Amino acid sequence: MATPARDPAGPAAGFWHDGRVIEQEPVAARRRPRPRVVVLGAGFGGLHATLGLAGATVDVVLVDRDNYHGFWPLLYQVATAGLAPEDIAHPIRAIVARQANVAVRRARATAIDLDERVVQVDEGAAIPYDYLVVAVGSSLSDYGIPGVRSHAFGLKTLPEAVRLRNHILGAFEAADSDPAGAPEGLLTFVLAGGGPTGVEMAGALAELIGTNLAVDFPHLDVSAARVVVLEATSRLLNGFSARSQAEAYATLVARGVEVLLDAPLAEVTEAGVRLVDGRELASRTVVWTAGVRANPLADSFATPRALNGTVEVEADLSLPGHPEVFVIGDMARRAGRGGAPLPQLAQVAIQGGRHAARSIGQRLEGRPTRPFRYHNHGIMATIGRRSAVAELPGGLTLRGTLGWLSWLGVHLVFLVGFRNRVVVLFNWAWNYLTWDRASRVLLEEGDDG
Ligand SMILES: Cc1cc2nc3c(=O)[nH]c(=O)nc-3n(C[C@H](O)[C@H](O)[C@H](O)COP(=O)(O)OP(=O)(O)OC[C@H]3O[C@@H](n4cnc5c(N)ncnc54)[C@H](O)[C@@H]3O)c2cc1C
Incomplete structure (x- = not known):
């Protein structure tokens, strides 16, 4: 032809x-x-x-x-006060400013x-x-589970991450103001879904609570706070090797996270969750990381x-x-x-x-197109400070500190914007040296009175 x-x-x-x-x-x-x-x-x-x-x-x-490009792999860090929203977003117009053939439309x-x-x-x-x-x-995607849309927090957009951060910090403030009157489950944080986002969020949240919030709230029994991961299957980190899955489980448990496997969710309510097997868990914070x-x-x-x-x-x-x-x-x-x-x-x-x-x-140019071939660069998930699994092509797996350093490096390389890279690197270095998750600012609309 x-x-x-x-x-x-x-x-x-x-x-x-x-x-x-x-x-x-x-x-x-x-x-x-x-x-x-x-x-x-x-x-x-x-x-x-x-x-x-x-x-x-x-x-x-x-x-x-939106007017920005968002770097979703670090969204959980915004939700857990490790990074500010601007650190993982970059204005679209600035990214394409030098490309003469592009017009941006919001x-x-x-x-x-x-x-x-x-x-x-x-x-x-x-x-x-x-x-x-x-x-x-x-x-x-709520998989048809009642209450997910109305009562669970999503973690797909920057406003959702900021809302979640406010809610978590607000829960500690409320518990501190009136420990006796706090509703049951106020300091129980449920991550529904044990994939990479659920695991990363659980590790970071446990760290935030155990370090910064324990110091910020000296009169509150912060050790009573719970971070619970609910996973419907028998494994965390679906898609990773069995060894990485076991490592994620062991690391989270060692850091005080409760991991419930084979625990499919039946319903989310304002007061907590009910599992398919009938178990109930009181919680005012259910984060849906399970389905899209x-x-x-x-x-x-x-x-x-x-x-x-x-x-x-x-x-x-x-x-x-x-x-x-x-x-x-x-x-x-x-x-x-x-x-x-x-x-x-x-x-x-x-x-x-x-x-x-x-x-x-x-x-x-009137030429035939070619089939798309995906080049697998590997998969990785961090489980908290100095712990990550990175499964690279060719069977190479990095774990622990090495996995964590490679995770840091890859995320810095792909983050858009030089300023963002510098700020994120500084934040991580600061957090590493001081344990300080610096973005613990409660941003709620209020009056000026
Ligand atoms: C919390 C989280 C953590 C993740 N972690 C990882 C990870 O560690 N590693 C990894 O490889 N992947 C990760 N992913 C998945 C990865 O982010 C997605 O696979 C990737 O973003 C898909 O790219 P995309 O261009 O299809 O969509 P996106 O990057 O989501 O971009 C979609 C864009 O479309 C815009 N948009 C949406 N609807 C409309 C509309 N109606 N009109 C105009 N604009 C619209 C949005 O504002 C957005 O800018 C994560 C995702 C999430 C949510």
């Missing part, structure tokens, strides 16, 4: 897909001087798709509901019209596109979806039947080498974003 002719004034005359030219160039593109690529979401995937289009003869519109995408090639947004005019990269991530599903924007597509809402994509990450649309990161479902779906990890999104940018360039 002949390669579609190149149009010197704009994009190629057709899209290659599975060895066929299946569609003519978007009509709208012919009216615009340069094709427009709309990127939805400036998270790991969307940001790297945008950066990958630097120098391409396209105009990029980068759309996000808006929430509400629907995608694939036929009209237009994105509907909550603020301002709808945004037409010639190419679209959908990278709006995931949102909480694709962002509801995926409902815009009539193409096949997995149970968790993720969108089945072609080998090049395009939407079936729509070679001009790419779905990447947590939104997408694509099998990896062994046949299992690629995990919802930052590296999958980053590499997917770069791949989508390359594919758009290939389409513009």
